[in-house]
Amino acid sequence: MKNNVAQDHDFALQPVPAQERRGFWSMLAVMLGFTFFSASMWAGGTLGTGLNLWPNFIIAILLGNLLLGIYTALLGSVASETGLSTHLLARYAFGEKGSYLASFLLSATQIGWFGVGVAMFALPIHKATGINQILLLACGGLLMTLTAYFGFRALTILSIIAVPSITILGSISVFKAINLSGGLQPLLTMEPTTALGFGTALTITVGSFISGGTLTPDFVRFAKNKRIGVSTTIIAFLIGNSLMFIFGAVGAAATGKADISEVMLLQGLVIPAIILLGLNIWTTNDNALYASGLGFSNITKIAKNKLVLVNGVLGTLASLWLYNNFVNWLTFLGSTLPPIGAIILTDYFIIKKKQYADYKTAKFDQFNLKALAAWSFSVLLTKVLPGIPPLNAVLSAMIIYLALEYFENLVGKKNLSAKN
Numbered sequence: 001m002k003n004n005v006a007q008d009h010d011f012a013l014q015p016v017p018a019q020e021r022r023g024f025w026s027m028l029a030v031m032l033g034f035t036f037f038s039a040s041m042w043a044g045g046t047l048g049t050g051l052n053l054w055p056n057f058i059i060a061i062l063l064g065n066l067l068l069g070i071y072t073a074l075l076g077s078v079a080s081e082t083g084l085s086t087h088l089l090a091r092y093a094f095g096e097k098g099s100y101l102a103s104f105l106l107s108a109t110q111i112g113w114f115g116v117g118v119a120m121f122a123l124p125i126h127k128a129t130g131i132n133q134i135l136l137l138a139c140g141g142l143l144m145t146l147t148a149y150f151g152f153r154a155l156t157i158l159s160i161i162a163v164p165s166i167t168i169l170g171s172i173s174v175f176k177a178i179n180l181s182g183g184l185q186p187l188l189t190m191e192p193t194t195a196l197g198f199g200t201a202l203t204i205t206v207g208s209f210i211s212g213g214t215l216t217p218d219f220v221r222f223a224k225n226k227r228i229g230v231s232t233t234i235i236a237f238l239i240g241n242s243l244m245f246i247f248g249a250v251g252a253a254a255t256g257k258a259d260i261s262e263v264m265l266l267q268g269l270v271i272p273a274i275i276l277l278g279l280n281i282w283t284t285n286d287n288a289l290y291a292s293g294l295g296f297s298n299i300t301k302i303a304k305n306k307l308v309l310v311n312g313v314l315g316t317l318a319s320l321w322l323y324n325n326f327v328n329w330l331t332f333l334g335s336t337l338p339p340i341g342a343i344i345l346t347d348y349f350i351i352k353k354k355q356y357a358d359y360k361t362a363k364f365d366q367f368n369l370k371a372l373a374a375w376s377f378s379v380l381l382t383k384v385l386p387g388i389p390p391l392n393a394v395l396s397a398m399i400i401y402l403a404l405e406y407f408e409n410l411v412g413k414k415n416l417s418a419k420n
Helices: 003-005 024-035 038-050 053-082 086-094 098-129 133-149 153-178 184-188 197-209 226-255 260-266 270-300 305-316 319-325 329-335 338-351 369-382 389-418
Strands: none
Touching: 024 133, 024 153, 024 226, 024 270, 038 053, 038 197, 038 226, 038 260, 038 270, 053 086, 053 184, 053 197, 053 226, 053 338, 086 098, 086 270, 086 338, 086 369, 098 133, 098 260, 098 270, 098 305, 098 319, 098 369, 133 153, 133 305, 133 319, 153 184, 153 226, 153 260, 153 270, 184 226, 197 369, 197 389, 226 260, 226 329, 260 270, 270 305, 329 389, 338 369, 338 389, 369 389
16 A cells, blocks of 8 residues: 555545645646536526526526535635545544545546546537447547546646637637627527526526535645635636536527537537537546546555546446436435535534644544434435525535534533543
8 A cells, every 4th residue: 555655646545745736827727627517508508598697597606606616615725724635534524434435425426427428528429420429438438537547737737728728619609699699688688488496596506516516625635725725616616617607508598509519519610519518528527537536545545546447447338328327316426425525524614623633643433423424314304405405415414413513522521520
């Protein structure tokens, strides 16, 4: 294990050392690449056909992404202060063996979404160009796996290329959609084709990325300081993710298509559509695969890079099956992830008051039953409580975990008094 750790440039099983930390622009590129997500465009398309663009749509995405930004920025704050991934932070909150549950859920979900993403890349391009579907699946899976294999530096380089490219191509599509609608004013006042409630819109906005956002520490642990970690995370979610929603919504409002690649094909932008779709899915998929490698490394102690290759092959081979059969199951799994982040935040900021023992010398419990119980009950409550399910998951996990901690301390004090 020592040899693996020494050779691991992504620090899967140790804190990121100070000399490997990154500055503002490098971190901003990675975090924007993380949030430039095709599913956010499709969610924006759903909102664009269900809400008038002004003011309901704008308010829903800004409020939803502000909530996402606060949640992920808090996780980013912990990561940038400790240099630890989500999986290593989970050892403090859940115990060493208890963290394996968190790592397994996070990693399995990310492999599943990686496979779905490979299919989302290959199928539209096959439909538009006639290129062999299996060839597209294989090439897409290979390229996305390679950047995750080469680690954080490769993620940074890809994001530096992809983020401005996606922004430019998406903006071109938006301007064409505005012209098609006769200008900005008619587009803003266009009546929705299928009315959505504001609560539903907010649920879609928050729910589209809160599960992936739970993995924010896997990337922000490389930030040089807390200011950089927090600011780049908030910008990525509040501005970057909102931009993806706008790209999807404007095209959908103008054409009735929620998928921006379909919108661009209708606009005659075949090559730009392929480039935008490929880069958009690539920047998210390699992050998903990277995070899955970190999670399974926490469980198995095998080097992250080896696990990335295995996970990439599995996700690619199963991509069509995952796309056709697994999305609902992945969505269910996604509802189990936000409580993990909530418990980590509660443990760090409230219970331990930001005083975690140094990771290299810390002695972890095998299991923290309070954290595991809080996670279990919050997942169950999310299914029955009214309101916004992702927020219910986060808030219920925090409240239950604090209540169990308070009860344990109260019982401990009573027992101590009885002995005295």
